[in-house]
Each structure stands twice: as structure tokens, then as C-alpha cells.
Amino acid sequence: MTQAAFTWDQDLIDRYDLSGPRYTSYPTAPQFHNLISEQDIHQALARSDASQRPLSIYCHIPFCDTVCYYCACNKIITANKARAVPYLERLFREMRQMAERIDVSRPVDQLHWGGGTPTYLSLEQMTALMQHTRSLFNLHNDDSGEYALEIHPASVTPATIKGLRALGFNRLSMGIQDFDARVQKAVNRFNSVEEVTALTRAARDVDYHSISMDLIYGLPHQSVQSVSSTLDQVLALAPDRLSLFNYAHMPHLFKVQKQLDERALPAAAEKLDMLHMAIDRLTREGYVYIGMDHFARPDDELARAQAAGQLHRNFQGYATHGHCDLLAFGVSAISQIDNLYLQNHKAIEDYDAALDAGASPVAKGFLMSQDDELRKAVIMALICQFELDFARIEQQFGIQFNDYFGAALAALQPMQADGLLSLTDRRIRVKPAGRLLIRRICMAFDAYIPANTEQRFSRII
Structure with a gap:
């Protein structure tokens, strides 16, 4: 195209x-139900093995130190880092369960850690998770896979960025959202231009393949002028990919959003003006409008995949590896194995109880016709x-x-x-x-x- x-x-x-x-x-996920049988899973795994498709692995790390008031993710807010220890043990157990049931000789072409905040974990814990994954699955050792994780810039140092590169990660997604101090205070999400600049330089020093930055429009106190100012600062860092998400205010579904001052939310017309300005600005700066809320430089793998007719969408958004079966681990994580979707329990208590009983943590799914x-x-x-x-x-x-x-x-x-x-x-x-x-x-x-x-x-x- x-x-x-x-x-x-x-x-x-x-x-x-x-x-x-x-x-x-x-x-879509609202169609998932709890009538998926063990036979459905067994047969889907057999079809997956027979296909010999490569694998994609997703790990959900639900923890965050502090709450961002706009967030609609499945997360656990706690400053007690000890909570990650038993979670990782159960995550390892779930991965072993799957590794015993599927052909693990197939290469893992894509790996993604999301959350929550994956960098809530210490570098030692992240090292253990990557080592455990490598011990069970056939990860690439030549840097040819697309191995990515999401980071909160305020929780990461340049040394951590370099340590993650040594583990095999070659793509970063930074959740910036906005650089305006008033907006950051209103949503309880803080990361400075200086912090993001240092991390970007560190990532380029060790040759990450792609650096992605996420922004949100429609937050309290935002205006066309303030979003334009944030864009100025982001574009000065020249990310390879950029996402511009629409803030959807749905406090009836996400209780944490009740902490936002609704009176400070921009009107619908002004939100559209923000989006119009941003799309016009990004395309004039040479970014390809991939679709919806995604942009990429023409030489980025995402833009090249679209140009070649090979772009795909999955639960992380636009992606380049639609040929893979997706194995997802952790609370609320969603797998796609052949024509079967499987979603784990959303409540960590249910997820823990299933694994402690030696059972699968799958709560529901959907078998496609x-x-x-x-x-x-x-x-x-x-x-x-x-x-x-x-x-x-x-x-x-x-x-x-x-x-x-x-x-x-x-x-x-x-x-x-x-x-x-x-x-x-x-x-x-x-x-x-x-x-x-x-x-x-x-x-x-x-x-x-x-x-x-x-x-x-x-x-x-």
C-alpha cells in the first residue's frame, strides 16, 4: 500500500x-466466555504445533509504584516491592505449564513485556524473568527477534536501559503522556524532559532498534498549545515510533479516573483540534501515519511492514509479527493459539489460587468459527x-x-x-x-x- x-x-x-x-x-474481548474446555485448549495446541508457526510471548507485570489517574490498565498499585517475588514465582510456574504442552523448538520472533510497569521489577528480577523464558522457549540469540518492553521513564536509569539491552531487548516504549507540569500534577504522572532525554541517549548508545514514545491527548488542563509544546520536546528526541492516544474518561468503568477533575478536561471540540494539530505536525515532520493513533518513521519496521502489506494488529496495537501464535502469561493476559483466544483471571487472587492448585489460570476465551x-x-x-x-x-x-x-x-x-x-x-x-x-x-x-x-x-x- x-x-x-x-x-x-x-x-x-x-x-x-x-x-x-x-x-x-x-x-473483541467482550465476546469472551467461560465455556472454553480443556479439549478446546488441547486441540488448539495441537493445531499450533502442526502449523509450526513461530511464537510470540507476552508477559504482564501488573505492579506500579504510584497510580496514574487516567489509567485503564489492569494494575496493582503498591510500593511494597516484595509483592513481585511470589508473583514472579507463579509467572514462572505458568510458563512451565505451557512449555510442557507446546512445541518449544519453534523460534520466538516477538517478545513483549507490558503492564502495569514492567520496570517496577529490579534489574535482577528482570534478568531472572528473561533467563527463565530463555530456559523454556527458543529465543533468538542473534538480535533478530523483536523484543520490547514498556517503561515509565521516571522509574528507570540509563544504566538500566543498558542492562535491558544486554538481556536481549532491542525496542523500548516510553510512556511519556505529557511534559506539561500542570497536566502531570493533575494526572499524578511525572517524567521530565531531562529524564527522557538521558534514557533516549542511553538507548541509542547501545543500539536499540526502535524507540517508541506514547502521548495522550484529552487530559485535564491540556490545550492545543500545551500539546504542541510537548510535541516540540518529543520531536527533538526523534523517536522512531510515536503513539497519540485519546484519553477516554469512563470513571464508571475505571474507578481511579474519579480522581481527575472533570471540570479541567478539555471539551470534545478542543480534543479534536489537538488531534488535528498533532497529525498535521507529525506528517509534516516526515512520520508515516500508520493508522488510528500510531505513527512511525518511514525506515522503521512498522512502516516497512505496512508498505509490504504485512502489518498486523494484536493486543499491544499495530505489530509486525502477525504470523506468530501468541502465548501470554500473567494476570489478565490474553493468548491467541491458532483459532483460540484464552484470557487469564483478571483478579490476582484468582490467578494465584489457580496456579497454587496446580491448575491453569485461564478464566475465559473464545474459539473462532x-x-x-x-x-x-x-x-x-x-x-x-x-x-x-x-x-x-x-x-x-x-x-x-x-x-x-x-x-x-x-x-x-x-x-x-x-x-x-x-x-x-x-x-x-x-x-x-x-x-x-x-x-x-x-x-x-x-x-x-x-x-x-x-x-x-x-x-x-
Whole structure:
């Protein structure tokens, strides 16, 4: 796919900016249920082994020293670092359980630690976790895998950055959110420009392949001017990737958000102005607009994967290794093994109790039907590549696209009339005005949306 110009159309945004899934999976997590059987898991593992697909490993570290008031992650707030010790022991136990059930000779092409705050762990604990992972699974030793972790800049030193590189990590994601002191105080998240600059220099000194920085717009006291100032400071550091997330204020779902002063939240119109400014600024600075809230330099692996038609989405967002089966470990972690999603218990008490009893910590999941896999392929092509070739889907799934998706194609007609996309009898191409609204376009192919009318999703923009 060639990089299309981005078009901001306020009238279309006003018309189509509804609530909808982020499509980090299809079907999405609200469809998961507790009826997954041991036989379902056994058969999915057998199909995975037979495929000989490479593996991706995710480890969830739920702990944070302090709470960020905007956070919607599964986390445990504690300054008691001793709590990590029994958690890691159970995490090792869960990994051993899986290693005994799957062909571990397959290479691990992707590794990711998320949270919470993975760097809540000491370097010694992180070393033990990586060593344990290497002892069980076939990690690359030549720096060819994509091995990443998320860091809170205020909790990490340049020496730690270098120590993590020695462990095999070659990509960092820094959660900056905002550099404005007033905003940081309002959300209880602090990291200075000086701290981030020192970490960035340390990462470049030891040749990390990619440095990603995360920002959030829509936080208390933010304005177009303040977000622009933060962007100035971030762009001076020239990250390889940049994410610009929309803050979704949902205190009815995430109680910690009640600590924010709602009166200080920017109005919806001003949030859109922030986003418009940021996209325009980043694209003028040479970043490729990957989609939704992701940007990357043209030579970054993420942009190259999109250009080659190989981009993918998973529970960490846009990714480059869609060919892998995902093994996820830790509280709330979600695996995808062949056509089966598995999610661990969200409450650490339940996660602990299952492993202490010698059982699997899986709480629920979803076994995809052929229709689910077909719709997933369609949605992933659209959200990753912004175009869809019907012939490829027909060949892969043995269908007549126009017959199978007649209702969905009819639902796209008004979007075509509004200039979001072009639709022929053989192809869908998302136009520049539709790129920001890609989630709304994908919803036309989602079989579960009618049943999700009461499901509360974040707004598309």
C-alpha cells in the first residue's frame, strides 16, 4: 500500500465519530466466555504445533509504584516491592505449564513485556524473568527477534536501559503522556524532559532498534498549545515510533479516573483540534501515519511492514509479527493459539489460587468459527492496510465475497457516497478522509456489533 495523504474532514468526523471497538482482536474481548474446555485448549495446541508457526510471548507485570489517574490498565498499585517475588514465582510456574504442552523448538520472533510497569521489577528480577523464558522457549540469540518492553521513564536509569539491552531487548516504549507540569500534577504522572532525554541517549548508545514514545491527548488542563509544546520536546528526541492516544474518561468503568477533575478536561471540540494539530505536525515532520493513533518513521519496521502489506494488529496495537501464535502469561493476559483466544483471571487472587492448585489460570476465551476467522481477515486488512482485495479473501476462504458480505457492502454505500472509501465489485480502498474513521468502516463487517448495542466502547476518535 502506498502512503496516502491524510485528509481532515470535520463534517465527516462529526457524522461518524461514534463508539466502537479498537479491533486489537476479532472477535473483541467482550465476546469472551467461560465455556472454553480443556479439549478446546488441547486441540488448539495441537493445531499450533502442526502449523509450526513461530511464537510470540507476552508477559504482564501488573505492579506500579504510584497510580496514574487516567489509567485503564489492569494494575496493582503498591510500593511494597516484595509483592513481585511470589508473583514472579507463579509467572514462572505458568510458563512451565505451557512449555510442557507446546512445541518449544519453534523460534520466538516477538517478545513483549507490558503492564502495569514492567520496570517496577529490579534489574535482577528482570534478568531472572528473561533467563527463565530463555530456559523454556527458543529465543533468538542473534538480535533478530523483536523484543520490547514498556517503561515509565521516571522509574528507570540509563544504566538500566543498558542492562535491558544486554538481556536481549532491542525496542523500548516510553510512556511519556505529557511534559506539561500542570497536566502531570493533575494526572499524578511525572517524567521530565531531562529524564527522557538521558534514557533516549542511553538507548541509542547501545543500539536499540526502535524507540517508541506514547502521548495522550484529552487530559485535564491540556490545550492545543500545551500539546504542541510537548510535541516540540518529543520531536527533538526523534523517536522512531510515536503513539497519540485519546484519553477516554469512563470513571464508571475505571474507578481511579474519579480522581481527575472533570471540570479541567478539555471539551470534545478542543480534543479534536489537538488531534488535528498533532497529525498535521507529525506528517509534516516526515512520520508515516500508520493508522488510528500510531505513527512511525518511514525506515522503521512498522512502516516497512505496512508498505509490504504485512502489518498486523494484536493486543499491544499495530505489530509486525502477525504470523506468530501468541502465548501470554500473567494476570489478565490474553493468548491467541491458532483459532483460540484464552484470557487469564483478571483478579490476582484468582490467578494465584489457580496456579497454587496446580491448575491453569485461564478464566475465559473464545474459539473462532470459520466465519470469525473470515471476518477477522477482512477487518485486519482494512485496519492495517486501508484496502481489501476480494480475490485474496475468496481464495483463502472459498467464498464469493459480494454474496457473503452483501449486507456489509450495503452498509458501506453511504460511506462511499460521503467519500470515506471507494468500493468496486473487487476491492475496497479507504480514502484519505476515511483513514481516521477506519474503526467505523471495520464495524460494517463485525457480526457482533448488533448484539453489542449496550456494550460501552470508547469513541472512535
